[in-house]
Amino acid sequence: MLRYILKRILQFIPVFIGVTVILFVLQNVVPGDPIKLITGEKAVSPEVELQLRIANHLVKTQEFPILDENGQQVYDEDGNPQMVKRAVNSKGEPVSNSKDAEPESVWDRYVYYISGLLQGNLGNSYQKRRPVADIFLEKYPYTIRLALCGIVVEIIVGIGAGVISAIKRYSFWDVLVTLSTSILVAMPAFWLGMLLQLLFGVNLKILPISGAGANSAFPEYLHYILPAITLASVSTAYTARIMRSQLLDVMNSDYIRTAVAKGLSSRKVIVHHALKNALIPVVTYIGIDFGSMLSGAILTETVFNWPGIGLTIYQAIMQRDWPIVLGGVSIICIVVMVISLIVDVSYAFLDPRIRYGASAKGGK
Amino acid sequence: MKYELAEDYVAPQENALEASKDSTKPQRTLWGDAFRRLRRNKLALIASVWIIFVVIIALSADLWVPQTFGSPTDIDSSTSAARSLLPPRIKGLENLGIFDGTTDKKNLTTGEMEHINVYQVNAEKYPNSGVQDEYHPFGTDLLGRDVMSRIIYGSRISLSVGLLATSIAVLIGLIMGAVAAYYGGIWDVLIMRLADIFLAFPYVLFVIAVLAVFGPGFQNVFLAIGILGWPSIARVFRSAILSVKENDFIDAARAMGAGDWRIIVRHIFPNSVATIIVYATMSIGGAILTESALSFLGMGVQPPTPSWGYMISDGKTYLSTAPWLMMCPGLAILSTVLAFTVLGDGLRDALDVKMKDA
Numbered sequence: 276m277l278r279y280i281l282k283r284i285l286q287f288i289p290v291f292i293g294v295t296v297i298l299f300v301l302q303n304v305v306p307g308d309p310i311k312l313i314t315g316e317k318a319v320s321p322e323v324e325l326q327l328r329i330a331n332h333l334v335k336t337q338e339f340p341i342l343d344e345n346g347q348q349v350y351d352e353d354g355n356p357q358m359v360k361r362a363v364n365s366k367g368e369p370v371s372n373s374k375d376a377e378p379e380s381v382w383d384r385y386v387y388y389i390s391g392l393l394q395g396n397l398g399n400s401y402q403k404r405r406p407v408a409d410i411f412l413e414k415y416p417y418t419i420r421l422a423l424c425g426i427v428v429e430i431i432v433g434i435g436a437g438v439i440s441a442i443k444r445y446s447f448w449d450v451l452v453t454l455s456t457s458i459l460v461a462m463p464a465f466w467l468g469m470l471l472q473l474l475f476g477v478n479l480k481i482l483p484i485s486g487a488g489a490n491s492a493f494p495e496y497l498h499y500i501l502p503a504i505t506l507a508s509v510s511t512a513y514t515a516r517i518m519r520s521q522l523l524d525v526m527n528s529d530y531i532r533t534a535v536a537k538g539l540s541s542r543k544v545i546v547h548h549a550l551k552n553a554l555i556p557v558v559t560y561i562g563i564d565f566g567s568m569l570s571g572a573i574l575t576e577t578v579f580n581w582p583g584i585g586l587t588i589y590q591a592i593m594q595r596d597w598p599i600v601l602g603g604v605s606i607i608c609i610v611v612m613v614i615s616l617i618v619d620v621s622y623a624f625l626d627p628r629i630r631y632g633a634s635a636k637g638g639k
Numbered sequence: 640m641k642y643e644l645a646e647d648y649v650a651p652q653e654n655a656l657e658a659s660k661d662s663t664k665p666q667r668t669l670w671g672d673a674f675r676r677l678r679r680n681k682l683a684l685i686a687s688v689w690i691i692f693v694v695i696i697a698l699s700a701d702l703w704v705p706q707t708f709g710s711p712t713d714i715d716s717s718t719s720a721a722r723s724l725l726p727p728r729i730k731g732l733e734n735l736g737i738f739d740g741t742t743d744k745k746n747l748t749t750g751e752m753e754h755i756n757v758y759q760v761n762a763e764k765y766p767n768s769g770v771q772d773e774y775h776p777f778g779t780d781l782l783g784r785d786v787m788s789r790i791i792y793g794s795r796i797s798l799s800v801g802l803l804a805t806s807i808a809v810l811i812g813l814i815m816g817a818v819a820a821y822y823g824g825i826w827d828v829l830i831m832r833l834a835d836i837f838l839a840f841p842y843v844l845f846v847i848a849v850l851a852v853f854g855p856g857f858q859n860v861f862l863a864i865g866i867l868g869w870p871s872i873a874r875v876f877r878s879a880i881l882s883v884k885e886n887d888f889i890d891a892a893r894a895m896g897a898g899d900w901r902i903i904v905r906h907i908f909p910n911s912v913a914t915i916i917v918y919a920t921m922s923i924g925g926a927i928l929t930e931s932a933l934s935f936l937g938m939g940v941q942p943p944t945p946s947w948g949y950m951i952s953d954g955k956t957y958l959s960t961a962p963w964l965m966m967c968p969g970l971a972i973l974s975t976v977l978a979f980t981v982l983g984d985g986l987r988d989a990l991d992v993k994m995k996d997a
Contacts, residue, residue, distance in 0.1 A: 286835075293836030301852050461924065461977035463931050466951055466969040469958060477959045570841040574932055578955075588844075589936060592851045604840075604848045612839050 279623050287616050294608050295392065299385050302601045321372055325362055331398070332387045334362045334376040339369055392609075397602030402594050407602035411584055417487055418576075418583035422568035424503035425510075429561060433511040437518025437557070442545065444523065452519070456512035468505035468578040475501060485580040502579040506572050510564045517560055521553040555626050559618055566614030570607040669990075673913075676989040683985025686978040693975055697794040708775070708788035712943040715783065721768040722783030724961045728765060730774045778963040780953060786963065789945035790971050796939075796946040797927045797975065800861045804926040807865025809919050812872025817903050819873065820880035831877070834870035842867065843932060855938045864929050868922065875918050879911040886910075913990040917983055924979035931972050947972050 310319075310327050319327070328334045338358040341349045349357045361369040362376035370376050379387075391397065397407035440452035459467070476484030488495035525531060526549055534544045576585035584603055591599035677683055704711070765773060777786035819830040837845075849863045883889070884907065892902050908915075933939040934948030942949060947968040954964030986992075 289832055290835050290839050293833070294839050297836065297840075301848060305852050457977065457980065458973070461928075461980055462973050463928055463935070463948070463951070463969065465932065465935055466965070466972065469951070469955065469965050470969070473958055473962055473965075477962075567841050570844055573844060573847060574935065577936065588847075592847070592936075592938070597852075600848060600851055604844060607844060608840055611841055615839075 276623065280620050283616060283619050287612065291609075291612060294612070295389055295605070296385075298601060298605050298608070299388050301604075302388070302597065303381070303384070305597050325371065325376065328376065329360060329362055332379055332384055335379050335383075336360045337363045337367060337369070392605060397605065398598040400591075400599050401596045402591075403596075403599075407598050410587065410599065411603060411606055414582060414584045414587050417581060418569065418585065421499065421502055421506060421572075421575075421581060421583060422565060424499045425507040425568050426561065426565050428503050428507040429511045429514055429564065432507075433514025433561075434518050434554075434557060436511075437515040438522060438545075438550070440515070441519045441522035441526070449519075452515055456515050459508050459512040462508070463574075464505055464508055464572075465574040465578045467508050468501065468575060471501045471505060472578070487582050502575055502581050505578065506568060506575045510561075510568075514557060514561060514564075518553065518557050521556055522549060525549045525553045555622070558625065559622050562618035562621070563615055566611045566618070569610050569614065669913075673986075673989040677985055680985045680988065682981050683989075686981035686985065689974065689978040690982065693794055693978075694798065696791055697798055700791050700795065704788050704791050708785040708791075711784060711788040711792040711945045713784075718770075719783035721770060722773075722779050723781055724957065724964075725764055725768065725770070725773075725775055725779040725783075726961070727776055727778040727786075727963050727967075728774050729776050777967040778961065780950075780961075780964055781957070786950070786967050789950060790947065790968055793945040793947045793950060793968065794971065794975070796857070796934075796944065797930060797972070800857070800864065800930040801923040801927040801979075803861040804864035804868065804930075805919050805922045807862065808868035808872050808922060808926075809915065811866065811869035813876055813908075813915065815869060816873040816876030817880055817907070820877040820884060821899065821903055821907070827877075830873065834873055837867065837870040840867075843929060846929060846933065847936065847938060850933060850938045855933075855941055857940045857944075860930060860933055860939050861926075864926050864933075868926070872918060872922070875914065876911065879914040880907055883907050883910045913992050917987045917990060917992045920979055920986055921983035924976040924983070927972065927976050927979070 310324055310331075310333075325334075329336055337360070339361050341357045341359050343349050351357050362371075364370050364375050365377045395408050397411075399405065400407055400410060403410065436452045436456075440446075440449040443449055472484040475482040482501055483491055483493040483498050484501065486498060488498040491498065522545075526545075531544060531549055534548050535541070539548075570585075573585035573589050575581065576583045577589050580586065584607070588600055588603040591597075591603070775785050775787065777790065779785055780789070815830050815834070819827045845867055846863050849867065850859055853859050853863070889902060889906060892906050897905070930939055930946070931948030931951070934946040935952045937949070937952065939948055940946045950968040951965045954961065954966075954968075957964050
């Protein structure tokens with residue numbers, strides 16, 4: 276077991292490095308000078324521009340001691356020399372013009388990026404002049420709450436529909452579930468969201484169609500219903516399909532026949548024997564899906580004007596605020612990777628076949 | 640001692656060929672059988688008819704659509720105000736009151752039934768706008784362009800993105816999967832780890848991030864969807880090829896001196912082509928969905944070129960006044976994607992492909 280978890284964590288490391296490399300590359304092929312994006316149309320003085328370049332790790336810097344008017348080094352209260360970061364040219368001499376400064380090497384910028392990432396520092400937003408990490412800390416709770424609601428819908432409706440259609444195979448309900456899952460999977464989720472808005476918001480006027488409850492005539496919990504259904508729609512369909520096929524599979528196995536032959540009622544056979552085994556892959560799927568829901572459904576949040584990270588990223592794309600876009604994608608990728616790691620490890624707890632299979636292989 | 644062939648000797652293979660020519664039984668091939676099975680699958684048949692229909696309409700659009708429904712992009716500034724946001728109207732149905740935007744509703748204060756305009760349009764909108772003789776089966780948009788015409792032209796974008804993106808993904812996935820499965824060892828580890836890295840990104844978000852950096856547009860859209868779509872395809876092909884590789888005929892081919900690429904191209908591909916076809920068919924639907932999502936976010940094909948996702952986002956503003964703007968393109972996406980999925984399912988059953996990892 277421990278060996279399996281260790282192996283899985285070791286596999287995680289190269290993937291993590293690979294993901295950060297791709298993100299870093301994306302960050303660095305963004306067209307246009309980052310300084311222009313930060314300052315917008317305003318012209319800035321060379322000093323300010325140089326300071327911005329230093330702050331964004333775009334030029335090589337060195338620490339220089341601060342000198343007072345007499346050319347004496349300045350010390351702080353503890354007696355340590357006070358230093359200042361200045362841009363340098365290729366010879367290591369301080370420069371005061373960004374044209375003369377030597378650009379920071381790609382490798383050093385990657386090191387800055389990854390150490391910032393590990394410390395939770397994702398840079399500053401160009402437009403909002405705030406740390407990207409703060410912005411996401413503020414928006415993430417909305418996304419998490421919506422994802423939790425979505426997962427509840429997925430568990431109840433998805434597993435329920437899958438079980439019913441498997442037990443009553445070829446019945447009206449089975450056909451209904453099969454048909455509606457096919458349609459849901461082929462439907463753009465954002466379109467489903469708009470249909471729900473049209474039906475419940477515009478025509479019936481019983482549910483709010485936008486926002487998360489601020490300045491609204493509706494109670495706050497009602498705001499979650501339509502976005503949660505939209506967010507969960509596709510994965511609920513998949514959950515139902517997986518549940519159905521798994522349950523049918525398990526029902527055909529020998530030990531179920533034994534249980535039936537023993538004289539157990541069909542309810543007992545299904546609840547105590549079949550469901551437990553059939554649920555394992557479903558739980559895995561739902562776990563991974565929770566990860567992707569936490570990745571901020573950019574479409575659902577855009578349709579419902581939901582103030583989560585998806586909408587924040589979308590707005591940042593429109594405003595060309597790259598630190599938010601790429602910082603957000605970085606956070607999301609890490610969340611998704613960590614969750615799939617947790618799901619894999621807990622899968623090994625749920626299903627002994629996995630860990631025995633792994634340790635048998637490892638033992639060779 | 641000298642052996643001589645008899646005068647009437649016929650080589651065994653030729654003999655067999657003669658026999659098969661004489662036989663009245665039709666020859667049975669894998670593809671013939673699959674086609675026969677597919678033909679018996681009613682749903683798959685309907686799906687393929689729909690796909691062929693959409694393809695023909697899209698290809699022939701230039702010949703008849705602008706004349707029948709009007710241009711999908713041009714805005715006639717003198718009449719666009721009059722034609723703005725006209726509801727759907729179909730010749731012969733206009734007097735039946737179907738979908739004219741009105742309904743009978745109880746007035747809550749007086750308690751009487753009232754005839755009200757739900758969408759603030761009414762059956763007389765066409766005559767009132769001075770376009771009595773026009774029929775727009777799916778209505779018109781804000782700038783007075785016919786929605787039907789725009790949907791038909793939008794199908795060109797959806798179909799070509801679906802086809803091009805899938806071709807790119809399949810091509811890359813095929814090469815990666817083949818190299819990983821056939822050479823194994825370090826190649827397998829490297830390629831599959833690379834696939835893991837790509838799969839660690841949430842797919843749609845990854846495509847969005849790439850397009851945000853490289854900019855929107857037709858070419859970037861199908862390139863991004865295609866290039867980022869290879870890992871799942873590579874995984875499927877890898878497992879398909881691994882199972883083919885175990886067969887004795889591969890060893891036989893190698894024993895006869897066939898090189899690696901000859902074995903891959905001549906022996907392994909033909910035996911995994913069924914999996915490729917099934918998976919590619921299903922991927923086209925997925926690519927169309929992704930394209931519509933990108934266009935919806937304004938990162939796909941840029942206006943005025945019509946695309947289904949963009950039309951839906953156009954309709955977002957007029958959800959209560961002109962719901963046909965989002966309804967019709969949505970139905971177009973749904974029916975097309977559904978057709979590709981159903982056809983993929985049918986092909987899978989017909990070709991008897993077992994989908995692993997899919």
